[in-house]
Amino acid sequence: MNLVDELLAEQQNMKAAAGTFADWHDSHDTPALEKYYRNLIPLTKPGSGEQYAFQVDLDVCSSCKACVSACHNLNGLDDHETWRDVGLLYGIGTDEPAVQTVTTACHHCADPGCLNGCPVMAYDKDPETGIVRHLDDQCIGCQYCILKCPYDVPKYSKKKGIVRKCDMCHSRLSAGEAPACVQACPNEAIQIVKVTREEIEARAKETRRLVAGAFDSSYTLPSTRYLSNRVDGEKLRPADAYKIHLEHTHWPLVIMLTLTQAAVGMTVVESFHRSFGLGNSWEWLTALAVFHLGLIASILHLGQPLKAWRVFLGLRTSWLSREVIGFGMLPPILLTVSALDWLPMLERFRVFGAGIAAAGAFMGLLCVFCSVMVYADTRRPFWNLPRTAGKFFGSTLVAGLAGSQIFQPSTMAYAILCIALVVKIAGELAFLRHARAGEWSPDKKSALAILGPLRGVLIGRLALAVTGAALCGNVSLTAVGAMCILFGELAERYLFFRAVTAPKMPGGI
């Protein structure tokens, strides 16, 4: 064998390499690190009314970020997946220069937003430990928990089609071992402690937020406690406070919301017509088709659509659950109306058509209301109730009127369409004034996002609306006009998702 071959063989021979001095004995059952973390976890399980919580001493955190990678390795997460994040707080102004790293994972809230929002009960707050666990095999991948959590905790895996998140290493804790992050912190900055719900509530009231820049604690009652005596928290701001970050588009949701609202709008206009005996069976059929296209789009949003049958489980607390159930009940009603319209054998029941249509339209409006609440319930300012309701019901009216112009053009309806469109767009544009606000706020960031990186979409949105309105006035071009208006609303909804400022823990530079 020549030297090259010999050395190549040597390089690939792992037996020789690892065989020497390796620890082959599996006799060490006690974790070797136990002696270091013994005092960092409670000796006993939480008593009644108590739960486990993270306690982070910011004064000794040196910014090494080992907690993030230790969590990654010891939990065997995917390459890009991290359940712990770190961010930075910086001193405001010039008097007291300061920099403070903040490590953060799930706060195992007393009133978890994720759990309340989940439509399939894929979250469980363990009655003994208070740990908020995610049931990976229950998850349908709707990602609503991501929108609901004000701390950006659940992480979606496209590959797996589900979200996952920190479970406080519940399996380790139950075996008397410390969570990975606690084990790995060189400075003993992270501990597990026991707290009562009363303490969590009192702290939420007293300090309002976990750290500078974090969301109002009264929303979910996070259990984590950050200790800091070194710097005045009031004089800090997150390093990413001024960073414009575009959120995920969620295309299926953009399409679903726009189409279902357009369809509901058409049923409303059409049932109004029907109450005067002026029904148009083609218009209803079109609304039916548009509605179903929206539903198909929504299914594409799910990572695990086959598990979606459990969606009724969350009815008690989840607006998403209610929305989906509502959407599920609508098709039979809409179909019945069309069946009555089209099937000769049902002709004798046709008298009920107008009534059922009205019921369907009303039901549809309730669904739109549920859609509104899905977003308003996330407490994101850009999605607050009046704004979201204005947009969603506005789209319902505008697209519904535009759609019905195709089938039953009317000057009156056209006038209402134009006025509604002007009012809606005026509202959207008025929001942009926040860009000039002196104080930084989520609204200012949203407005800057629309005027900055999303400017092209905004211009497109306006152009489509104006063109659509103009074309709808021309009897031969109403179909094109209605499409323009629909796409204009689609663009509005795109901005709705991308420009929202999602609350989160402090991020990096």
Next chain:
Amino acid sequence: MKPLADFMEPLLRAWTGPLTSELVQTPGKFGLGRVPERLKPDATVHSVCGYCSTGCSLKVHLRDGEAINLSTNADYPVNIGMACPKGWEALTPLTAPDRGVTPLVRDKGRTQPVDWEAALRVFVSRVRDVQTRHGKESVAFLSTGQIATEEMAFLGVLAKFGMGMLHGDGNTRQCMATAVTAYKQSFGFDAPPFTYQDFEESDVLVFVGSNLCIAHPIMWQRVLRNRNNPEIIVIDPRRTETAMNSTQHVALRPKTDLTLLYGLANLLIRMGAVKREFVDVSTTGFDAFAEFVAGYTPEKVSETTGLEIAQLEKVAGIIATGKRVSFWWTMGVNQGHEATRTAQAIINIALMTSNIGRPGTGANSVTGQCNAMGSRLFSNTTGLLGGHDFLNPEHRAKVAGVLGIDEALVPTQNSLAYDQIVAGIESGRIKALWIIATNTAHSWIHQNSFRELRKKLEFLVVQDMFYSTETAEMADLYLPAAAWGEKDGTFINSERRIGRIRQVSKAPGIALSDFRIFRLIADAWGCGEMFKEWTSPEAVFRVMQKISVGQPCDFSGIEGYEMLEREGGMQWPLPPGAKPEKQRRLFEDGKFYHPDQKAKFLFESPRPIAEETCANYPFVLLTGRGTSSQWHTQTRTGKSDVLRKLYPKECYVEMHPEDAAKLAIGENRRVIVRSRRGKLTATAFLTATVSRGQVFIPMHYATTNQLTYADFDPYSRQPSYKYCAVSIERADG
């Protein structure tokens, strides 16, 4: 209702299943505690981390002999069960897609994969050709602090004694050449005196130009384990993470540290803090030093440094009353235009207050790279193997004797330093270059000039684990190297601890360890005979032990690799018969390595900065480590998704809010930073952690060193990365 709910629950809620089982944990044994069932190891080994000089021991989880996961070694005396995120992610770069899997030869601008035989033919014929036409000395090598000591020794002996090269230096020139020179001149040998235990035993810790919290987080762990409620003095122009943790932040003007230290020495003398007995017995030159620093009055020092006199007095008072004062410095000192004298000014204070040789004391250089200390002793570049001297005939004879080679093969003159080799390319003196495991095209100061110089080289060989580094992409011949984790050997850490690195993974393709590449080259060159005993890293380790005999670093008492595994590494010196304790410091007997066994007080007047700010370039640019998750030019840390999440993606510049306001630069605005040598675009981050008139850019971004000014310390030839003049303007005009 309850029974019904209980009955329905399992039907409706999936508590188990294939997705849940991915994360299910099980006792991992081997002292690991619970691990994911999927990643349960069947053996573990310990290996010292390949990033920084802290030298943490990592616990690699193996299955069928190959690494599947990694955690920390709970009982190693260095890191006591901890690691920073780079260590935790140490295995990730091994599987990066841009690993070199085969040698590449550039042919008419295109690179072609070739086998080792062909690569070796190209290497030998091209290098020989250049040497024939321009002389043997026209070929030089640039080495690294990132490979095993055994590999460094192999490279140094092969290049200089085998191939007849005269000039070779390492990237360690960029990080600790200053400490080497300062120690050599002051103590008589390059000997960082401390052990990490000293962090825990001090009652006063003084950090000069060191952001230990993020550059050496696991050393900071030791500071926090200090139970003496110590005073922590941080001397740094920026309010760094470490400064945040200080009890006294001394925010001096950049590069006025030498004046400050002389001023402190003067105050200490005035306060009567000099330990005369120690000074008389163990040092020389104190009286001249005292006379010299008398001119550094608090008023003068205050004016130069911008510090209040009260703070100077307070700091001096803390040092004077401290019982165990330790001084720690890193790149803020080493990378300066008068770095050696600055380091020696620190040493002087430690000497005069007798803060050396006792627990919790010392003038201590914290090194940068994982094996910078190995390179200092065995790279055979600017010093002869084992801390010997090329200029000393006895040393040459001794080394040649141990190696069994003709003494005439050992050069009788010193190598050029890194910057002089680069200058040699410019002047035509150097015609071919062999670069091993370093990214010169990114890291060298004033990097634009290096890119130009590439064109003047007739032949450039780059040996690296990645074919994609800025430097490898310029190469005529690329040799694919196995990485840390794919080879065996030893590293020496900052506290002189020799520790083991272990092969836990195969190398990709036909990549080979640097050790094996050197064996092949020696064989192809025709000097294989010289290395006939050098068949394994441990065999070379034994050769190095023999060379160390009689030197201050003598570690011939180490029984072999097995002992290093058993004892948790071993600090040098360990002469035969010495007691192998876990923590050992130098100079406990007050004897130094100069012939008179005394340490020297060395000093010199500060000299002006080479590129002062002016109307056109009104800001001082400071550079340094950005976060603990970034390493040097990011060729490895940039390959980990996890680490990438932990640092800012885009280049940013920290500037003071008032400076920004004057230039109408708002938060997060894009700005252009310009020096006389280049410009870059960055996002402005406004913070008072930098002072007015100063800006800070992390060194990891490829563009940073297009701005820096190539000034050098005259003794250590280390570049001054920490000061140059720049201007800032809004990118949108």
